[in-house]
Amino acid sequence: MNAESEGRVAAERFRQEHRLGQQPLGDLVTLIEQSTGIDVAVLDVGPDEHGLTMRDPRRGAVFIGVARTRHPMRQRSSLAHELGHVVFADWADNTACDWSARSPTESRADVFARHLLLPLEGLTDFLAETRAVNLATLSAVVQRFLVSPQIAAIALEQAGLIDAATKGEWMSVTAPQLAARFGWSDKYQALQVDADRRRAPRRLLARAIQGYADGVVSAQTIATLRGITPDVAATELRDAGVFPARHPVSWADPGELPEVQVDLSALDDALHAIDEHRETASEP
Amino acid sequence: MTSINIGALIETARQAAGLSQRALAEAAGISQPTLSRIISGDRGAKLPEIVAISWATGYTVAQLTGAGTVADRVQCAARATNGSGMAQMRDALLHFLELDDYLDEQAIPATI
Numbered sequence: 001m002n003a004e005s006e007g008r009v010a011a012e013r014f015r016q017e018h019r020l021g022q023q024p025l026g027d028l029v030t031l032i033e034q035s036t037g038i039d040v041a042v043l044d045v046g047p048d049e050h051g052l053t054m055r056d057p058r059r060g061a062v063f064i065g066v067a068r069t070r071h072p073m074r075q076r077s078s079l080a081h082e083l084g085h086v087v088f089a090d091w092a093d094n095t096a097c098d099w100s101a102r103s104p105t106e107s108r109a110d111v112f113a114r115h116l117l118l119p120l121e122g123l124t125d126f127l128a129e130t131r132a133v134n135l136a137t138l139s140a141v142v143q144r145f146l147v148s149p150q151i152a153a154i155a156l157e158q159a160g161l162i163d164a165a166t167k168g169e170w171m172s173v174t175a176p177q178l179a180a181r182f183g184w185s186d187k188y189q190a191l192q193v194d195a196d197r198r199r200a201p202r203r204l205l206a207r208a209i210q211g212y213a214d215g216v217v218s219a220q221t222i223a224t225l226r227g228i229t230p231d232v233a234a235t236e237l238r239d240a241g242v243f244p245a246r247h248p249v250s251w252a253d254p255g256e257l258p259e260v261q262v263d264l265s266a267l268d269d270a271l272h273a274i275d276e277h278r279e280t281a282s283e284p
Numbered sequence: 285m286t287s288i289n290i291g292a293l294i295e296t297a298r299q300a301a302g303l304s305q306r307a308l309a310e311a312a313g314i315s316q317p318t319l320s321r322i323i324s325g326d327r328g329a330k331l332p333e334i335v336a337i338s339w340a341t342g343y344t345v346a347q348l349t350g351a352g353t354v355a356d357r358v359q360c361a362a363r364a365t366n367g368s369g370m371a372q373m374r375d376a377l378l379h380f381l382e383l384d385d386y387l388d389e390q391a392i393p394a395t396i
Contacts, residue, residue: 058357
């Protein structure tokens with residue numbers, strides 16, 4: 001099997017296993033967290049750091065990180081791409097990672113992302129009543145499935161709805177252009193704001209809050225995870241009725257301690273012996 | 285054996301916590317010159333200081349002393365451009381795994 005068919009089959013299987021039907025996937029972060037148990041974080045990082053997945057092989061814990069960005073469609077494809085790596089178990093040793101290399105596993109994860117976000121069956125269902133496929137159709141697909149125009153154009157060609165030349169032309173269109181032209185700029189801006197916000201890994205955060213309540217971690221631990229100040233974290237938790245546990249130390253009154261008989265005569269004998277030895281040694 | 289640069293680990297934790305050196309020194313109850321010398325590697329950090337810095341940064345003691353073993357065994361898959369080393373994202377995810385590991389050790393159950 002080549003990357004295209006492998007990626008497609010895996011994406012279709014993922015949708016089937018998690019009962020996602022052919023519908024657009026809304027909040028992808030929550031969907032991944034709830035359907036796979038993987039923790040997802042949206043992080044404040046450099047412009048070329050799109051997505052990273054890390055796994056602790058000893059405990060099986062997996063975290064996916066994607067960058068905060070003003071490009072919501074790209075963030076969604078990065079997330080789906082990383083999920084593809086998890087599905088295919090594309091694990092490399094931490095030290096051996098070449099982060100920018102275009103390998104067959106990278107292409108396969110891209111294909112997985114494309115088919116996961118925009119299943120061909122869902123696309124043809126959506127366009128069943130459409131007579132003429134034009135730029136407004138591209139805009140409708142992009143808006144409905146929240147994918148880049150590039151992903152939409154490739155899928156439209158694969159579904160036999162446009163030819164290669166049209167696809168080539170539409171590959172250079174951007175989502176903001178379509179939004180501006182077809183009247184959904186407000187929605188696009190809302191998506192931008194949402195994609196440009198930090199999000200802490202939800203399950204880890206919930207567990208750390210439990211740790212805070214048990215007195216095992218500090219308010220700063222919660223604050224560091226969320227990128228807020230410890231005061232804000234502590235106030236928010238206090239308002240929610242979460243307080244750090246106090247572990248009272250039970251002090252005993254010295255008067256309540258039992259009498260202990262210590263026989264010091266052996267010590268006296270020993271010290272006396274040393275003194276005698278010194279006196280003997282100091283004699284000329 | 286390679287020596288572990290505790291100062292650099294503390295500096296990473298300080299930045300992740302979004303604290304200035306002054307704020308961290310205050311929160312950890314250490315004088316700022318002392319903290320500055322620990323970070324620059326001019327002075328070793330004592331264990332009570334490391335514990336205080338751990339509490340004040342939200343990083344575990346194992347992370348601050350380089351005793352965390354998660355970093356040695358993690359596996360990854362990434363998407364980057366322009367030869368990015370993914371340093372920031374890598375640090376962030378490692379922190380999550382270390383904290384998760386620590387909560388395991390402390391027998392804190394998953395709530396969701």
